[in-house]
Amino acid sequence: MIEIKNIHKGFDGEEILKGIDFVFETGVTNLIIGQSGSGKSVLLKTMLGLFKPEEGSIEYDGKAYSSFTDEEQRELRTEVGMLFQGGALFDSMTVEENVMFPLRMFTNQRKREMKSRVAEVLKRVNLEGSENKYPSEISGGMQKRVAIARAIVNKPKYLFCDEPNSGLDPTTATVIDKLIQELTVENNITTVVITHDMNSVLEIGENIAFLKDGLLAWKGDKSQIFQTDDETVTDFVYSSNLFKKVRDAQLKGH
Amino acid sequence: MSYIHSIGEYFLMIKGVFGRMTKRSVLKELIFKEINELIIGSLGIVAFISFFIGGVVAIQTALNLNNPLIPKTLIAFAARQSIILEFAPTFISIIMAGKVGSFITSSIGSMRVTEQIDALEVMGINSLNYLIFPKIIAMLTYPFVIAISMFLGILGAYAAAVFGGFVGSDLFLEGLQDGFEGFHLVYAFIKTFIFAWILATIPAYHGYYMKGGALEVGHASTTSFVWTSVVLIITNYVVTQLLLS
Incomplete structure (x- = not known):
């Protein structure tokens, strides 16, 4: 389990994360969703220790990352698996x-x-x-x-995925989503996935954090996200034409 | 202000390179790979350039010897001095700044752009040590390249001077040994070690700290070549002043 408490992070005087609290549970796929520029990638990199938060704490299984010695930090890194947006495979x-x-x-x-x-x-x-x-x-x-x-x-005990579906066709994207979810359950991993793909949310969104302008605007799961009346969430979810048409059809009783 | 920032960043990078070391067995493999890519891979072009430039130096000297009082042995003497003191260590290093330096910048820069360096960091690997330390160690064998350049340069001068009919073989060999000072070789190899350090670290700095995409990788390679050449030339002046004046 990873728990983040009141995370603040900014660059060049501009605050990107404005105090985020969330619990990423073990054995389920935790999703961080939101529009581009909402702070998803900064949050992920802060959780990974690549950025140091100005305020707040990140706890890995109840132990604060900031209290880790260098050796413990290195050890933690060996327990982390990361899937980068472009794969980041070594070309050579x-x-x-x-x-x-x-x-x-x-x-x-x-x-x-x-x-x-x-x-x-x-x-x-x-x-x-x-x-x-x-x-x-x-x-x-x-x-x-x-x-x-x-x-x-x-x-690894923790798996981080930065937009695993970017650049993939819908069929392959679904395969990747399912694979991530299956591996999470099989190995009882704490998985954190960043995405803005609503198909992924539908497939694997078991515990979702919705970020807007550096704040946690909403949290819930994939069934709740289509039922909420929260405008910030519905604006994001139905920004996709497909989802908008499905909703219109549902409203018309088709 | 940005120059001071870059100089500070460069020295912090060097500190990081000698920080937490990569696993020894992996490092050994990386060093051999770098020797193959940076050193062995450069031998062909170095040999080709050295041989022909050596020949040109000999021909130019011979063609400018109009005074009958100046002995023909000067052709070999001039070729030897110019090749050992400047051509092999300094000019080959500038050529290497283009070949090896650009390769180092673009390979590390591409890794930065495609998040491969982030991947190393996330795994808890000291990316500076993993990427740059093997290159520095590999470049310790750079004097081997310069020694070959010296040999082939002089061989080229011999071939051009003797087979071109400018001087006899005996006179050339006599000139080659004329007033030879061992310290000149020491000076040349001291320079070579310093240049090897510059050739490994400055391009690595430009690759490691680059920002942007594929276009910026090309830009970083060009900037790296310019700065490596500038630092080589200034260092050459300072070392020459210190050791030979």
Whole structure:
């Protein structure tokens, strides 16, 4: 579980996060949603320790990140898996080397053991047979799956995903969403996903934080988000033509 | 003001490079990879340029020896001095600033743009050490490149002077040994080590701290080449003043 309390963060005198409280639960997919510029990515990077909050605290399983020693911070980082928006795969490494990377860096496993774990994880994300390909030789969806495999290979306790569906077609996006959700349940991970894709919200939104202008404007789950009358949320949800048409049809009784 | 900020940032980067070390087995592999890319990969162009420039130096000297009182051995002497003292260490380094320096800036810059550096940091890896330290260690073998450049430069001068009919082989070899001072080699290799440091760190700085997208990677490579060359030239002047004056 990750709990954030009263998080404030700004840049060059402009306050981006204006005091956010939220609890990201274990074993469910927690979503941070909101329009571009609402502070989602800044919140994620602050939670990861890449930005230092000006005020507030971040607690990993009840322990404040700010109280961690350098060694504890490093240890925590080894328990974190991160899926970047563009995948952030290492271009100079093959798929297998990319996935093996955290194992090589943080474990003393033998090569045979590492290869076996990599094969297991690649099988889990349906990428058997792609071990020797380079990131430039595979599709965007496959790159995302390799990035997921790399994020989970070292059995992390926390998984962060920054817009995992960006640049993907709807079918592949759904596959990625489902994969993230399944892995979260299978491994009992605390998963935090940043998205502004309403399809993802419908698929995997079990615990949602809606940010607007650096504030937590609403929280709930995927069933509640379509029932709320909160204007800030409905403006965001129905900014999609598809969802607007579905709602209009529902209102007309179709 | 921004120059002072950049200089401060550069030294903070150097501190970070020697901070928390990457796992030894991984580091060893990275160092060999960098030696292959930065050093071995540059041998061809260095050999080609050195041989032909050595030849041109010999021809130019020979063509300007109009006074019969000046011995023909001067062709070899001039070629040796110019190649060992300046051409091999300094001008090859400027060429390397274009080849190796641009490669370092663009490879690290691309990693910055595509969030690969963020990925390293999130994993708890000291990205400065992981990316730059192996390059610095690999560049410690740079004097090997310069030694080859010196040898081939002189060989080129020999070929051009002797086979071009400007001087006999015996006279050339005599001129080559004329008034040779071992300290000149020491001076050249001291310079080479300093240049190796500059060639590894300044382009790395420009790549690591770049902001923006693919276009900015190209811009950073150009800026890196300009600044690496400027620092090389100024350092060359200072070192020469200190060691040879």
